[in-house]
Amino acid sequence: MTLAHVIGYPRIGADRELKRATEAYWQGDIDQQALEAIGRDLRLANWAAQREAGLDLVTVGDFAFYDQVLDVSVLLGAVPARFGAEEEVARGEVALDTAFRMARGRAPSGEPAAACEMTKYFDTNYHYLVPELRPGQRFRLASSRLFDQVDEARSAGHPVKVALTGPLTWLWLGKGRSDAGDDFDRLALLDGVLDVYVEVLQRLAGQGVEWVQLDETALVQDLPLAWRQAFERAYHRLQAAPVRLLLASCFGGLGDNLSLAVGLPVEGLHIDVVRAPAQLEAVLDRLLPHKVLSVGAIDGRNVWRADLALLRERLATARMRLGERLWIATSCSLLHVPVDLAAETTLDAELGSWLAFARQKLDETAALARLLDGRATAAERDRVEAASRALQSRREAPRLHRPEVAERMAGITAADIRRRSPFAERAVAQQRHLALPLFPTTTIGSFPQTAEIRADRRAFKAGELSCEAYEARMREEIARVVARQEALGIDMPVHGEPERNDMVEYFGEQLDGYAFTRFGWVQSYGTRCVKPPILFGDVVRPAAMTVRWSEYAQSLTARPMKGMLTGPVTLLQWSFVRDDQPRETTCRQIALALRDEVVDLEAAGIRAIQIDEPALREGLPLRRAEWQGYLDWAVECFRLAASGVRDETQIHTHMCYSEFNDIIESIAALDADVITIETSRSAMELLDAFQDFAYPNAIGPGVYDIHSPNIPEVAWMVALMEKAAERIPVERLWVNPDCGLKTRGWAEVEPALANMVEAARELRRRHG
Ligand code: GLN
Ligand code: ZN
Numbered sequence: 001m002t003l004a005h006v007i008g009y010p011r012i013g014a015d016r017e018l019k020r021a022t023e024a025y026w027q028g029d030i031d032q033q034a035l036e037a038i039g040r041d042l043r044l045a046n047w048a049a050q051r052e053a054g055l056d057l058v059t060v061g062d063f064a065f066y067d068q069v070l071d072v073s074v075l076l077g078a079v080p081a082r083f084g085a086e087e088e089v090a091r092g093e094v095a096l097d098t099a100f101r102m103a104r105g106r107a108p109s110g111e112p113a114a115a116c117e118m119t120k121y122f123d124t125n126y127h128y129l130v131p132e133l134r135p136g137q138r139f140r141l142a143s144s145r146l147f148d149q150v151d152e153a154r155s156a157g158h159p160v161k162v163a164l165t166g167p168l169t170w171l172w173l174g175k176g177r178s179d180a181g182d183d184f185d186r187l188a189l190l191d192g193v194l195d196v197y198v199e200v201l202q203r204l205a206g207q208g209v210e211w212v213q214l215d216e217t218a219l220v221q222d223l224p225l226a227w228r229q230a231f232e233r234a235y236h237r238l239q240a241a242p243v244r245l246l247l248a249s250c251f252g253g254l255g256d257n258l259s260l261a262v263g264l265p266v267e268g269l270h271i272d273v274v275r276a277p278a279q280l281e282a283v284l285d286r287l288l289p290h291k292v293l294s295v296g297a298i299d300g301r302n303v304w305r306a307d308l309a310l311l312r313e314r315l316a317t318a319r320m321r322l323g324e325r326l327w328i329a330t331s332c333s334l335l336h337v338p339v340d341l342a343a344e345t346t347l348d349a350e351l352g353s354w355l356a357f358a359r360q361k362l363d364e365t366a367a368l369a370r371l372l373d374g375r376a377t378a379a380e381r382d383r384v385e386a387a388s389r390a391l392q393s394r395r396e397a398p399r400l401h402r403p404e405v406a407e408r409m410a411g412i413t414a415a416d417i418r419r420r421s422p423f424a425e426r427a428v429a430q431q432r433h434l435a436l437p438l439f440p441t442t443t444i445g446s447f448p449q450t451a452e453i454r455a456d457r458r459a460f461k462a463g464e465l466s467c468e469a470y471e472a473r474m475r476e477e478i479a480r481v482v483a484r485q486e487a488l489g490i491d492m493p494v495h496g497e498p499e500r501n502d503m504v505e506y507f508g509e510q511l512d513g514y515a516f517t518r519f520g521w522v523q524s525y526g527t528r529c530v531k532p533p534i535l536f537g538d539v540v541r542p543a544a545m546t547v548r549w550s551e552y553a554q555s556l557t558a559r560p561m562k563g564m565l566t567g568p569v570t571l572l573q574w575s576f577v578r579d580d581q582p583r584e585t586t587c588r589q590i591a592l593a594l595r596d597e598v599v600d601l602e603a604a605g606i607r608a609i610q611i612d613e614p615a616l617r618e619g620l621p622l623r624r625a626e627w628q629g630y631l632d633w634a635v636e637c638f639r640l641a642a643s644g645v646r647d648e649t650q651i652h653t654h655m656c657y658s659e660f661n662d663i664i665e666s667i668a669a670l671d672a673d674v675i676t677i678e679t680s681r682s683a684m685e686l687l688d689a690f691q692d693f694a695y696p697n698a699i700g701p702g703v704y705d706i707h708s709p710n711i712p713e714v715a716w717m718v719a720l721m722e723k724a725a726e727r728i729p730v731e732r733l734w735v736n737p738d739c740g741l742k743t744r745g746w747a748e749v750e751p752a753l754a755n756m757v758e759a760a761r762e763l764r765r766r767h768g
Contacts, residue, residue: 002319002326004055004369007213007248007270007300008062008163008333009046010358012523014340018042019527022065028108032096039065043149047158049359054366057161057211060153061146062333065096066103066526069121069128069173072165074099076196077142080132082113089142103129103526117175118525122217122251123622124301124336125532125574127525131174135184139192141199150207162204163333166214166247167193167234168227173218187230194237201241213246213270214238219261220252220272221622228260235264246270246294250332251301252622253279258286268292274299274331277314284321293322296331298365303337303520303534303576305356306364307391308384312371319372328369334358337576338520338531350397351515351536353390395580397537402512405538408592409585416595417639419647419671423697426647426673433607433648434560438768439721439735439760440491442700444654444676445564445610446740447481447496448749457501474499475552482556484750489757492608494562495553497742503566503612504574505533506545511593513539514575535575535586541593544600551604562652563601563609568594568637573615584633594641602645610652611642611672617657631666638670650674656739658701660689668696676700678738680712680720690727699728702738704756709744711751717759718766730767735760 012018021038024030047058064071073079077089083101088094100107105115117130146162153160165173171193176186204212218227238245244267253276254261261269262283269287273280273295280295287293295318297311319326340359344352356364367383370376376384394400419426456473459465465473481496500506508514514533521529546563554561568591577586594611601609616638621630642651653672658679660667667675679686679701686701701724703717717735724733735756741749 001324001375002328002369002372003057003324004328004366005057005161005294006050006055006059006330006334006362006365007215007250007296008059008068008335009050009362010335010337010339010523011042011046011063012339012521012529013042013045014343014359014519016521016529018065019529022527026100026108032108035065035096039063040152043152044156047153047156050362051158053359053362054370055362056159056369058153058158059163059213060149060160061163062335063149066099067127067129069131069165069170070099070103070116071143071145072170073102073129073131075141075143075146075200076170076193077140078131078133078137079142080116084111084113089140092140092142093144094142120618121173122221123618123620124251125522125524125530125618126336128173131170133171133174133176133186133189135176135178135188137189137192139189139196141196141203146200147203147207150204150209154208160209161211161213161246162209163213163215163248164200166216166218167197167238168231169216169218172221172227185226187226190230190234194234197238198241201238201243205242210244211246211268212243213248214266215248215250217248217250219247219249219254219257220276222624223257228257231260231264235266239265244268246292248294250296252276254283255623258282262286262288266291268294268327270294270296270327270329272296272331274301280318284318287322292325292327293318294327294329296329297368298328298330298361299579300330300332300334300361301336302579303355303357304579305354305360305387305390306368308364308368308371308387311368312384315368315372326372328365328372330361330365334361336522337361338517338522340519343519344517346518347515350393351534353386354394354536355534357520399512400537400578400580402538402540405540405589405592409588412588412592412640417636417643419639419643419645419651421647423671423673426650427698429646429648430650430673434492434650436491436560437760437764438730439733439763441735441757441760442490442492442562442652442676443485443494443737443753444702444706444740445494445497445562445612446500446742447484447494447498448744448746449498449742450746453477453498474549478549478553479556482553482561485753486557486559488750488753490559490753491760492560492562493553493557494564494610495549497564497740499549504571505531507566507571508533508535508575510543510545511539511541511590513537513589530574533575535572535577537578539586539589539593541596545597547597547600547604550601550606554605560607560650563598563606565594565597565609565611565641567611567613567616567653568641569619569634570613570615573619584637587633587637588640591637591640595644598641598651599644602649607648608650608652608674609642609645610654610676611638612654613638613670614654614656616655617659617663620663627663631663635666635669638672642670642672652676654739658686658689664689664693664695668693672697674698674700674734676702676734676736676738678702679724680705680738686724686727695728698732698734699724700734700736702736703759704737704752706737706739706741706744709748711748712755714755714759714762717756718762721759721763725767730763735763
């Protein structure tokens with residue numbers, strides 16, 4: 001029979017129980033014992049759900065109070081010295097509070113210390129804590145949590161498979177710094193890491209665990225030769241452990257690592273055939289006759305219901321060739337999708353019938369395995385029927401396919417993705433139109449989202465505040481924000497975005513083709529969850545979205561008010577996107593809707609419009625070879641949104657980072673008149689990117705780190721801008737913070753902006 005399992009399951013709970021409990025613990029409202037009990041209940045419920053759905057193994061090891069990569073660091077005793085945990089490591093039991101201090105810098109007990117760095121996990125929106133590595137580092141088994149969880153699952157009577165980040169991927173995700181601050185070879189630490197993995201595997205075997213899944217996601221990326229060799233070395237060593245290893249590769253194809261992966265001495269291989277369907281054949285041809293192949297056929301990265309009948313057909317050959325050595329799985333951990341569709345009682349029934357969240361994907365996985373065996377129950381056969389009917393209705397649904405969108409898409413011409421004149425000519429027209437001083441000052445868009453603003457929005461959403469009253473409150477706020485910017489002397493003010501809860505949700509709610517869930521939470525990092533919208537159909541803008549706010553703000557000042565939009569790539573990247581057409585097609589549809597908004601803003605008298613693209617860089621594919629293809633359409637979509645305006649209308653864009661070195665040409669190809677970026681924390685990185693490439697347009701290298709409550713000093717900001725002036729002509733430099741101000745308070749913002757304006761004045765005195 002075909003075995004069914006998942007690579008991992010969300011741990012947050014259908015009602016974000018884990019978030020609430022963990023935060024309550026941090027605040028001192030519950031003690032550790034109570035928190036541990038809630039964690040155990042969630043695990044037990046998740047395993048029960050897996051069994052109830054008919055999976056043959058439950059996955060243990062996917063639970064973490066904060067992050068699963070952090071938990072492996074703790075398991076290996078890789079706790080940086082500043083957390084003072086030598087004794088805990090030596091004792092073999094790192095305290096929960098130590099892990100929390102690594103994650104957040106503080107915990108109910110223990111001294112505060114600088115938190116570990118957090119960054120995005122491969123190409124997901126999940127953030128992990130970066131393992132901190134140093135030369136000569138020692139490792140030691142330093143936690144019994146995993147083993148306790150195995151006992152828990154076994155006492156509950158479940159057949160257990162353990163899942164754990166693999167040793168190479170853990171090192172791959174880590175950052176190695178020597179005392180001198182330079183990078184060192186992380187692979188030098190491999191042997192020490194493997195010692196602990198061997199010990200872990202032995203202990204698991206002693207507990208009666210048969211299968212251990214080692215997640216080696218690094219295998220779907222471009223690996224240097226030394227790393228491929230390290231894979232061979234590592235798995236030859238782990239081979240001796242008395243358990244069966246399932247080597248898991250998720251999020252993409254094995255590509256040029258395929259021979260490496262199929263050749264490693266493990267008992268099983270997991271591949272992702274959602275992202276990389278073509279690799280199934282190649283792997284089938286190469287797999288040794290004793291190995292298990294776990295086929296990740298149920299999409300763990302998106303919310304669409306699976307076409308079980310189609311999958312049965314596609315996998316029939318694999319079933320025939322592998323017999324019982326075929327396993328059926330999700331493509332990756334279900335951590336990346338919401339927990340349970342059953343909670344969505346307000347979603348319209350038709351749309352609901354097209355979706356599957358984590359709980360539903362358990363059923364799909366089990367049903368597919370049994371279908372392939374020809375032993376599906378009547379209920380499962382019904383499920384296949386129902387899925388086919390739902391998918392048929394999805395394919396044919398008129399609201400997915402709007403003829404006016406198809407027509408417009410077909411009519412896009414080269415002229416639509418080009419401004420009328422080159423930047424040099426536009427700059428002259430804009431200067432006439434805007435009359436800005438040298439080193440003009442502006443901000444990135446949002447101003448503090450005060451408690452009053454949030455209370456107003458809550459009241460409005462709860463129906464306690466009428467639409468008129470809510471809009472009036474927001475206008476009052478806009479008037480306050482504009483007056484404050486006038487008083488500060490900001491040259492290009494913004495309206496402050498008080499009416500926006502979130503930069504994606506705000507636009508998604510006003511566009512056809514988007515749907516919103518009530519409980520579709522996905523873990524972003526730690527206890528922070530996000531609720532990505534679902535982009536299900538052709539995108540249409542039924543009415544202007546931001547014009548009345550910008551128009552009102554402009555009516556309050558003679559200075560040029562900057563309009564504010566979220567860009568097409570970011571609206572795509574931070575949503576669950578339809579899978580029935582290429583992502584670039586969907587992105588182009590969003591770009592067309594935004595283009596209309598840009599043109600409407602111009603017609604309403606807005607002379608500068610910012611189109612934010614903070615997610616442009618994170619959309620980069622996992623393989624270098626695919627970067628350019630992505631960048632080409634991403635740039636084209638931005639230009640499609642931006643190019644409908646006259647020369648004198650100034651287009652800005654903003655990105656929350658400055659790592660442009662490897663994509664600088666695409667950034668330039670956006671052809672935004674002004675780009676504002678983050679550089680305040682690393683003045684040097686800006687210089688790096690501009691070393692070999694002369695950025696052609698205007699740029700505002702953020703001079704003030706909004707992530708810090710500190711008030712930046714005038715001299716410091718002047719010095720930063722002087723550095724920038726070494727690379728970029730002063731006529732093309734802007735002075736601005738490095739991101740939006742919505743998370744800050746006015747008490748910090750006012751003096752900081754006052755200093756920023758003062759810095760600009762000093763720069764004008766020097767360069768004017
Ligand atoms: N305009 C947005 C703001 O100021 C930009 C946010 C972002 O870059 N993530 O909040
Ligand atoms: Zn930003």
